[in-house]
Amino acid sequence: MILNPLDRLGDEVNELVASFTSQPIAGSLDSVGFTQYSFWFAVAVLLMLVVLFVFKKKQAMSIVPQGTFVNGVEYVVEFVRDDMCKGLLGDSWKKHFPFIATIFLVVLANNIVGIIPGCKPGTGTISTTAALAVCSFVYFIVCGIKKKGAGGYVKSLAPAGVAFPLNALVWLIEVFSTILRLITLAVRLFCNLFAGHVVMGTFAILASLFFEPMVEAFSAMTAVQAGASILWVGILLVIYAVEIVVACVQAYVFALLSAVYVQIAESDEE
Numbered sequence: 001m002i003l004n005p006l007d008r009l010g011d012e013v014n015e016l017v018a019s020f021t022s023q024p025i026a027g028s029l030d031s032v033g034f035t036q037y038s039f040w041f042a043v044a045v046l047l048m049l050v051v052l053f054v055f056k057k058k059q060a061m062s063i064v065p066q067g068t069f070v071n072g073v074e075y076v077v078e079f080v081r082d083d084m085c086k087g088l089l090g091d092s093w094k095k096h097f098p099f100i101a102t103i104f105l106v107v108l109a110n111n112i113v114g115i116i117p118g119c120k121p122g123t124g125t126i127s128t129t130a131a132l133a134v135c136s137f138v139y140f141i142v143c144g145i146k147k148k149g150a151g152g153y154v155k156s157l158a159p160a161g162v163a164f165p166l167n168a169l170v171w172l173i174e175v176f177s178t179i180l181r182l183i184t185l186a187v188r189l190f191c192n193l194f195a196g197h198v199v200m201g202t203f204a205i206l207a208s209l210f211f212e213p214m215v216e217a218f219s220a221m222t223a224v225q226a227g228a229s230i231l232w233v234g235i236l237l238v239i240y241a242v243e244i245v246v247a248c249v250q251a252y253v254f255a256l257l258s259a260v261y262v263q264i265a266e267s268d269e270e
Contacts, residue, residue: 009202009209016201020194022125041110041122048109080104084252084259089266096262099139104255107132111193111247115240124197126190133185136258141178144265153265181261185254192250196243203239207232 022035055073058066080101085093107123114121123129144153157178158171207229 009205012205012209013198013202016205017198020120020124020197022127035125036120037122037125037128040113040120041128043119044109044113044122045106047113048105052105076105077101080255084256088256088259088263092266096143096259100255100259100262103132103136103258104251107189107254108248108251111251112244114193114197115243115247121193121197123189124193126186129190130186132189132254133182136185136254136261137182140258140261140265143262147266181257185257189250189254192246196239196246200236200239200243203232203236207236 022037025034025036025039051073055070058070059074081093081097084100084104085097089096110122110128113119114124123132141153144156147153148156157174158167
């Protein structure tokens with residue numbers, strides 16, 4: 001009797017989703033631990049630093065950029081500089097460029113590493129994305145306080161020229177909106193990566209489930225089922241390509257929103 005491969009799909013997907021739960025490699029989650037996501041985050045950052053080190057070494061060999069690698073990295077750096085920093089922050093872009101570029105490259109490196117089969121994205125857990133969001137949140141709050149002073153920044157959350165008590169209500173809404181930025185930064189990045197990896201994993205499972213019966217017992221029916229694996233693999237490859245784009249877009253969105261929040265915090269308009 002040939003079983004329907006789809007009968008096992010539910011259990012396999014449940015195991016897949018469970019595999020994304022943080023597991024301690026060392027220590028404990030109840031106290032201090034080093035999880036698989038911490039490990040892959042460290043790997044991604046290390047690879048990013050290696051790429052930047054090699055880039056600087058190759059770049060120093062010639063006044064004019066040569067080679068696809070050097071030109072590619074320069075394009076990424078210039079994109080962050082021109083699109084996210086100069087385009088939004090104006091004259092103050094230089095002092096914010098190191099932070100915005102670091103946020104972008106760290107998120108991008110983790111997203112890309114997570115797409116490699118067998119690896120996990122360091123940004124694939126809400127705790128990591130929340131930590132990155134806290135960095136962005138603290139940074140733009142500090143920028144606002146440096147520009148306007150603590151009292152001035154707090155006052156700037158309410159629009160000028162609005163009478164009491166309406167200005168107090170607007171101020172409370174703005175405070176809530178500012179705090180919400182922290183949550184949305186963390187949740188948006190996590191949900192997009194988590195959902196994408198679950199989808200990729202599901203189609204990989206489908207390809208495996210339809211191919212396994214032929215390996216266990218070859219027949220005309222199992223051969224037909226194995227043929228369906230080609231369809232699942234084809235869809236998986238398309239989704240894989242889409243996820244590469246999503247990885248880049250999510251890094252861009254995270255860094256861009258961070259730059260927008262800095263611009264808002266330093267804005268003189270009320």
